[in-house]
Amino acid sequence: MKxxxxxxxxxxxxxxxxxxxxxxxxxxxxxxxxxxxxxxLDGIAEITGKRPEFEKIDLRDKAxxxxxxxxxxxxxxxxxxxxxxxVGESVENPLLYYENNLNTLIYMLQELSAKDNANFIFSxxxxxxxxxxxxxITEDAPVKPAESPYGNTKQIGEExxxxxxxxxxxxxxxxxxxxxxxxxxxxxxxGELPLGVPQNLVPFxxxxxxxxxxxxxxxxxxxxxxxxxxxxxxxxxVDLAKAHVVALERLLNEKNESNYEVFNLGTGTGxxxxxxxxxxxxxxxxxxxYRIAPRREGDVTAAYADTHKANDVLGWKAGSSLDEAMLSxxxxxxxxxxx
Ligand code: WQD
Numbered sequence: 001m002k003x004x005x006x007x008x009x010x011x012x013x014x015x016x017x018x019x020x021x022x023x024x025x026x027x028x029x030x031x032x033x034x035x036x037x038x039x040x041l042d043g044i045a046e047i048t049g050k051r052p053e054f055e056k057i058d059l060r061d062k063a064x065x066x067x068x069x070x071x072x073x074x075x076x077x078x079x080x081x082x083x084x085x086x087v088g089e090s091v092e093n094p095l096l097y098y099e100n101n102l103n104t105l106i107y108m109l110q111e112l113s114a115k116d117n118a119n120f121i122f123s124x125x126x127x128x129x130x131x132x133x134x135x136x137i138t139e140d141a142p143v144k145p146a147e148s149p150y151g152n153t154k155q156i157g158e159e160x161x162x163x164x165x166x167x168x169x170x171x172x173x174x175x176x177x178x179x180x181x182x183x184x185x186x187x188x189x190x191g192e193l194p195l196g197v198p199q200n201l202v203p204f205x206x207x208x209x210x211x212x213x214x215x216x217x218x219x220x221x222x223x224x225x226x227x228x229x230x231x232x233x234x235x236x237x238v239d240l241a242k243a244h245v246v247a248l249e250r251l252l253n254e255k256n257e258s259n260y261e262v263f264n265l266g267t268g269t270g271x272x273x274x275x276x277x278x279x280x281x282x283x284x285x286x287x288x289x290y291r292i293a294p295r296r297e298g299d300v301t302a303a304y305a306d307t308h309k310a311n312d313v314l315g316w317k318a319g320s321s322l323d324e325a326m327l328s329x330x331x332x333x334x335x336x337x338x339x
Contacts, residue, residue: 001024001076002076003026003028003077003078004072004075005052005078005079006059006104007030007083008052008081009036010036010082011192013029013036013079014190015190015238016079016240017029017044018185020079020248021048021052022048028052028054028055028072029054032056032057032059034058034084046189047187059082059107060099065107069111079123080121082104083104083123083153084096084097086150087127087150087151087199090148094149098149101150101157105122105157109160109171113164113168113171119172119248119251119252120161121176122173122175123178124154124158124175124178125178126177126178126180126233128155128177129141129177130144130147130151131300131301131302132300132303135304136270136307137304138264138306139309158262161260169259172251173260173261174250174251174260175261175262175263176243176244176247176265177262178240178265179264179267182200182236182326183237183238183324184237184328185238185332186238186331188328191335193336197213203333205288206329206332206333209280209288209330210333210334210339211337212337215289216277217290217291218277218292219294219299220292220293220294220296221274222295223295223301226272230273230299230301231303232302232303233305234276234322235318235325236319237325239267240265242316243265243314243318246316247314250315257313263310263313264309266304267318267322268304268306268318270302275322276326277290280326284327
């Protein structure tokens with residue numbers, strides 16, 4: 001069974017390719033290498049014993065997308081990760097985000113909806129909820145006006161898929177709304193490779209401990225939370241990757257209840273920034289150098305998933321603890337820094 005993974009050399013994409021290949025799927029990866037290198041193919045091969053087929057394509061080029069599907073007519077499922085995902089960068093350069101995240105989705109859907117039957121998994125984000133009124137967050141929580149063009153592309157992307165599925169009954173799609181993916185494969189053969197200064201908490205923590213960064217700035221400790229720092233639902237990237245295989249198999253086995261479904265992917269547990277730091281210090285036995293800094297624009301106070309729908313309908317549950325995820329992140333950081 002051939003499956004296309006776009007953005008398959010990225011952080012979540014590469015972990016998903018590993019889980020697909022371990023389940024026996026035949027994977028072809030598209031990546032434009034704007035935020036990943038082909039070394040990741042070696043990491044995937046090291047873990048699974050198999051190197052996926054790889055096509056260097058920029059999905060903004062409509063003709064190349066069409067060419068791809070002519071070359072691979074036997075693709076039965078698509079998991080679409082390819083997108084730009086830096087919140088701050090999206091504020092600085094909105095048109096890059098609208099073009100890269102939406103045109104590529106439209107070209108992909110144009111190809112898939114021309115088929116009699118297509119199965120499509122979309123990489124979405126809890127960012128669509130903004131600051132939810134009720135916690136934990138369920139899938140029917142209202143989508144709030146996006147805080148950034150990045151978040152807006154996820155909201156608009158979901159709408160484009162939903163509207164297309166309404167008229168193209170042969171297109172079966174699932175949007176997966178990730179909470180905060182962290183960690184790395186236990187082999188440390190693949191992991192998160194942020195370019196430049198990490199925007200996200202966990203790579204900043206591990207880079208600080210590895211000596212690449214001077215200290216971690218904790219963006220605010222005056223929030224209405226138990227310890228004053230923001231709360232998030234940190235999910236191990238391997239748990240997240242496994243959820244993509246379960247979602248794809250749901251469509252391939254025609255278990256979906258409608259041809260467009262949405263699932264939150266989180267652990268259901270919220271952890272504060274200070275709790276994440278404590279977890280890191282516990283598992284690494286390293287003291288982390290950090291200071292309390294002013295709040296970061298656009299941060300929500302708290303977000304964590306209601307996991308009932310993913311557990312009971314999708315049939316998937318995150319298995320790793322925060323400590324296990326933090327230890328895997330640290331192991332990966334030490335590996336790539338030869339520590
Ligand atoms: C987590 C917490 C920060 C860095 C973003 C995107 C979301 C998804 C995941 C793509 C917050 C605090 C962070 C630092 C800090 N990305 N923090 N110091 O903002 O919840 O979600 O990444 O899909 O769409 O919005 O994740 O890791 O940036 O921040 O104190 O140096 O850590 O304030 O409370 P976030 P994050």
